[in-house]
Amino acid sequence: MKRKDERTRHQLLSAFWISVLLILILAPLALFFIDRPPAREFWREFSVALGFVGLSLMGLQFIPTSRLPFMLNTFPVDTLYLIHHWSSILSFGFILAHPVVLVLNNPNVLRLFNLFTAPWRARAAVVSLLALIVLVVISVWRKELFIKYEPWHWFHILLSVAAAGLAYWHIFGVGYHTGILSQRVLWISYGVVWGGMVIYVRLIHPLIQLANPYEIVEVTEMLNDSWTLDIAPKGHEGFRFKPGQIAWLTINRSPFLIREHPFSLASSAERLDTYKFTIKNLGDFTSKIDEFKPGTKVYIDGPYGTFNLDRYPAPGYIFIAGGIGSVPMISMLRTMADRGDQRPVVFFYGNRNWDEVAFRDELAKLKDQLNLTLVHVLEKAPEGWEGEVGLITPEVLHRHLPEESAEWISFICGPDPMIPFVKQGLEEIGVSQGQIHSELYKMA
Ligand SMILES: Cc1cc2nc3c(=O)[nH]c(=O)nc-3n(C[C@H](O)[C@H](O)[C@H](O)COP(=O)(O)OP(=O)(O)OC[C@H]3O[C@@H](n4cnc5c(N)ncnc54)[C@H](O)[C@@H]3O)c2cc1C
Incomplete structure (x- = not known):
């Protein structure tokens, strides 16, 4: 019963935030019908409506990527980034449709596309x-x-802030709809929130990170070309x-430099003296983990998910x-x-082969405790x-799941094609979708 209540609570919370986001996307359109200047020809107004929806959808992209705890603790991290990816493309489609419809109409x-002769409001749009x-x-x-x-x-980051700022210049420069108080208040409020x-x-x-530093206390080489960092506050x-x-x-590095990487916590949630992160060599940054020495400064933004x-x-x-992808599992098992x-x-x-099995000795020991x-x-x-x-x-x-596992929760984590x-x-x-939770180690 408790489990069902818990699931319903999560579903309600997700539905609430999705509704809030949808309302925010569609509010300019609703206002467009409620409080508007004298209507011009249909296709011109239609193109403006497309542009407004595209812009509000574009601005909302600042929300899923802003590490707001209520977002990252309501929706799976990879799902948020997937939504960000596809809704950005959709917003681009709406925004592109705005000039296309205008040109087809007239x-x-x-x-207005000539950057040398067009007025500034049109240059900003182009x-x-x-x-x-x-x-x-x-x-x-x-x-x-x-x-x-x-x-x-x-x-x-630079292109998205520039695109949004210039789009604002355009809509306030044209000023036909933003000349109406309600539209002006709405777009200024959106701008304040996105900024x-x-x-x-x-x-x-x-x-906040600068005021709460951490440092590496141990670097341990693991199997599978990976290292575990023990990090203490x-x-x-x-x-x-x-x-x-x-x-x-x-x-x-300074936390202002945007040189951060996402990793799962590997340690037990019951041991808070140090935090363990196990990191596999998969590229530029992760190939240099062994170069970090005890005493190296670390900033942690989290936990999320x-x-x-x-x-x-x-x-x-x-x-x-x-x-x-076994890192979150080892954290769960250590905690249990x-x-x-x-x-x-x-x-x-x-795993590909036995030599690549990270944590294999510890897992064998955990079998005796769990x-x-x-x-x-x-x-x-x-x-x-x-x-x-x-x-x-x-x-x-x-072959390995007992019958009663139909009632269990599944956690999957791993590379792209596996999930x-x-x-x-x-x-x-026979495991239902609602019982399956996954995390993809890929954001972009
Ligand atoms: C939610 C999540 C949890 C993860 N947990 C772990 C973990 O516990 N252990 C582990 O070894 N790996 C984990 N990863 C993967 C890890 O973040 C990447 O391997 C690492 O950031 C790659 O950086 P790089 O500079 O070495 O690789 P690069 O060669 O520069 O990049 C390889 C690919 O990694 C991705 N990537 C690179 N930098 C970043 C970044 N700053 N943010 C997001 N993606 C990036 C890009 O898709 C890039 O194409 C996790 C990833 C995600 C999304």
Whole structure:
């Protein structure tokens, strides 16, 4: 019963925030019908309506990416970034449709695209649109264009703030609808909120981090080309977290430089003297983890995330991880061991080969302390291996899951192609969608 109530509460909270966001997106359109200047021809007004919806949707993008705790603790982190990605593209579509409809309605409008002769309000619109085009291209095809994450991140911030600012210049410069008090109040309020988000995430957040520093106390090499950092609070109490949650780490840099990376907490939520992060070498920053020495300053932004054990009470759990996706699982298992939690867990852990199995010795020990069934699934098994070989298929799940697991909660974490594949596998064996929670280690 408690579990059902808990799920209903989460669903209601998600539905509440989705409704608030939808109202914010559609408010300018509603106002457009309620309080408007004398109507001009239909297609002209239609194009303005498209532009307004596109702009309010674009501005709302500052919300999911602003690390607001109520957002990151209501929606899964990867889902928020996915929503951000697709709704940005949708907002671009609306905004692009605004000049297209205007030109189709009246080809004379084309002269407003001449940056040398057009009035400033039109120049602002054209440059805003160009900024958006560049933003969409470098975001959708970043990897194909060989743009590294960090320069891309900077451009992304600059281009989005510029596009929104110039769009404001345009709508207030034209001033037809924003000449009406209600529209003016609405757009100014939106501007204040969106600007506030940028100030919050880029100024206030770093200031809070600066006042609460941490330092590395130990760097331990692990299997699978990864390292564990033990990080302790310096001069303050640190934070409490839920097993499975994530945080953004800035190591040996100022928190204002936007050089932070997201990682799952690996430690037990019951041990708060140090926080463990296990990090696999997957690129520029993560290849240098072993160079950090004890005493290195760290800033932590977190904890965040709905992907955690405490949010979903259940009679038992199915954990499924691929490679470094085992980090949140180890945090959950360490926490369960510290709490003396004997609820059953079946952990399917997929790796390429035995040498890449992170935490394998500790997992073997945890089996003695917990009610844990450990199922290693290796793509390439060593000689004499008697366990599972290949991928985590529905057959593998079926072989090891007891009947009562239909009532359990599943947590999946791993690389891109694994998650949908395994989700489908769970659904095939009768686990309902609402019981499956996943975290993809990919934001952009
Ligand atoms: C929610 C979440 C939790 C994660 N937890 C862990 C963990 O516990 N252990 C672990 O080893 N890895 C984890 N990762 C992955 C880790 O964040 C990336 O491997 C790391 O940021 C790559 O940085 P890089 O400079 O070494 O790689 P690069 O070669 O620069 O980038 C490789 C790819 O990683 C992504 N990336 C790079 N920098 C960032 C950034 N600052 N923010 C977001 N994505 C970035 C981009 O898609 C990029 O294309 C997690 C990722 C996410 C999204």
